[in-house]
Amino acid sequence: MAAVQVGGGDNLNESKSTSKISECNGKKKTDNGKMGGNQNGYVNSEHKSNGVDSAADMEAPAPWMDWAQLDIFPGSFEKCSLLTAALTHAGLYLLMFLGFVNQLLFTPKVATERNRVGYAPLYNPFEQFYSRYVYRRVRHIFNRPICSTPGAELTLKERATDDYNWSFRFTGAEKRCINLGSYNYLGFAAPEGECADAAEAAARRYGLALASSRAELGSTPLHQELEETTAKFLGVEAAVVFGMGFATNALGIPGLLGAGTLVLSDENNHASLILGLRLARVAVRVFAHNDMRQLERLARDAIAERRWDRIVVVVEGVYSMEGSIVPLPALVALKKKYGLLLYLDEAHSVGAMGARGRGVVDHWGVAPGDVDVLMGTFTKSFGAAGGYIAGAARLVDAVRARGHAHAYAHAMAPAVCAQVLAAMRAIAAPAGELRVRRLRDNTRHFRRRLRAMGVVVFGHEDSPVVPMLVYTFSKMAATVERLTARGVATVGVGFPATPLNKARIRFCLSAAHSRAQLDRCLDAVQQVVDELGLRYARAV
């Protein structure tokens, strides 16, 4: 079609220079030029529809998903009012401005690089400015040292600063707080009890570490047992375990995904997933958090491009900063319709979600086989360390053979293995299911009461991660300080872990919390909400 038009154009040019032949030729061509496009197009389509009837049907757009039939609720994400947003930004700029003035007037009390004159600056100046003058002001609420088990309660080592958070010193005092900050969802972080005893026995039996990688001399029967138990626990064929949760994603994904793969990744995916995808060198497209409609559009576009061997959707079960749960049944329906593959990171959900503690798969009642790759960590619900990748046997073999951790990283410590095994067995026992139920009840109770206070809470009803929005940086710090003073240890999260104007307090619930402890926390939260004016919810 285009070629005819171009040809027509050429002739038209020629007709100007030549005289005679051009008359008829030119006329013909101008006709073509005027309506050639339409005509040609028309003829073409006519020609095609003349072939087989269903061929025309084949050119029709493929039907879309019928989302009305499925639950695609992305989690509650109430928007803040314009005023709040403006004030938050203004507050941040004010902080930065004051920092700027500060920087002009005083030399910062920080170490500088020695003997590196003439070298390119090691750090990005803005980053440095941010960490010195914005982050430093709230530095005391992060990295707080503890000196006890991170169980239902923890003991904080109190720190004080004499120079506006440039440096800290220990006061020697300790403070017992209710722990709403650690990922101890099922309460298996305990210094005594079955799990700790199993860990001790394993350490004595196999030593503290193997000083070798799994593929060399670092495999013990304990590792094998853990892999078999994990696979059985999740209801899949096989599993492989790693010594560090972060490394599970960062080093495991490159073993699975490679050239020809397109990854559709949720915008709130964890840093380890992003790093893993980067190391795997796959093409990545990002969709808005839990937005199934956009995911469908991206998938359709990608299929229409006809250049991908496979399309993999990478999502998390429970998002640790948003408190939302992935709408898995909708995702599985989408995956089946378009032939996508699914990589599910259950770091925060395995153990903590579902009636039997098997993660979001269990929570939504999806068959484990419908998810291609199940990944999770042992750091959270199991009170240990490390992670696993589970799925079909062939896939797990690929992670062993091509993933980086199995060949190069040292094997998981035997004591950690034993702790996971004991915790996993405990979850499968009736008492374990009681723990899971207690966590769910605690979560619902806590979320209900928080909402009744009129604060903005993100995420799903059942997610044990409960983010309470405070928007501004300073309020985040003030809230954490005041809650600590009232005996509640919790976590504030701000930029860069969240968007600039969406600082939040994150509560992590645990089955180890008693109702009385939670109510004490909620009373403390209520007081702080009253004091700082954190009722941002528009409708209670």
Next chain:
Amino acid sequence: MILLDIVDTASWWTIVIAVQVVIGCAYFLCTRKSKKHEDKLTKKMLLEWKPKPLVEEEIFVPQPQLMGKIDEGMLNVGCTSFLGFDKEPQIMERAIKSLHKYGVGSCGPRGFYGTIDVHLELEERLAKFLQVEETCVYSYGFSTIASAIPAYAKKGDIIFADEKVWFAIQKGIDASRSTVVYFKHNNMKDLERKLEMAAFQKDLNPQRRAFLIAEAIYYNTGTMCPLRKLVELARRYKLRIILDESLSIGTLGEHGRGLTEFLGVPRDEIDLIVGSLEHSFASIGGFCAGSHFIVEHQRLSGLGYCFSASLPPMLTEAAIAGLDILEAKPHLIAELNLVANKLQCAFSGLNYFTVSGDDLSPIKHLYPRDVVMPYETKMEFLHNIEKYCLHRGIAVAVTSYIKDAEKNCPEPSLRIAASTKLNDAHIDELCDILERAYLHCRS
């Protein structure tokens, strides 16, 4: 007149700029509109869409030998517990005591109540031991250097690295997305040539961060790096040095402070020292050491530090206990060096293997002589030797590399680790069995 001219030209430029802005805005708005989703997917395309499975072919994974405790029922010369700390009862007791105080897991990253007092103690003790301002402890050896490199090196920076660096460094370089120049293994002439070339082509300039990455003792070859020369070149061309001392801390120098102590290189010449707790200390984890200015940055920017749960307290306590022993018994290092030297002597007398490794290096690589085989067959051959040795009560490690992922995959070899537990009889037996294994597997 001049003023008028300026106004004139200025206004003329204003118009041009204004027109450009208008065109730019119009273009931006138009493209935005046309960006509105246009669905191209037809039924036919959907029918023709045949996605390939995640893993297409059958993959054979060799089943590793299941081990017990290190040296249980056999002599283990494959594991890298050089100082025999895996057998120290006091380390075990302190770790168990710690387990019954803190539980196993720390249940959180360092930022969010995962900082337990033992972590701070270990960092302080390590800093004092290495005579640096600050250290930070990671929860996994592999992730330590793999996170440390991208914390400093970013896109647009340039890295000079030895071609034989171990896999974690390669991945760290990958993650940083910097330009990387590999120089020939321990070849300072080649490095100098490449630096000169880069300086000439303005690839090295005062606006561009440049790094030099090397290992004190190379995991893949067992050789020691010529640190003095590296430092000299780095200072001349203004490169910052990241040195992986995973294998040298606890094995070199009078007190076991690593290659810097051994060669007498001032520690502040090295910008960042990366160490491991998984070899000499026989625990899990790793650490970075250096000046406050350098190390503190990782607490916000080291991905594996910020986004990972912290090291289990019992393993942290084990590392502290190991440090106590190392400080109390510095003669362990001399003992280890002696064993390493003896091993080197014994191995260089082998008929059927060539050895790679420095005299004092605790890691030796043995390559079978006269074996011309493709990679896979060679691996199989080595695994057969491993099996033969295992059968006779000696565990040696066959290096496991992922051939397709390595930058330039090293020759397969047997990796033998020196350790204080080895005596002359062990070494003789080891050599004897290796020779016999070779003959057995060759026939």
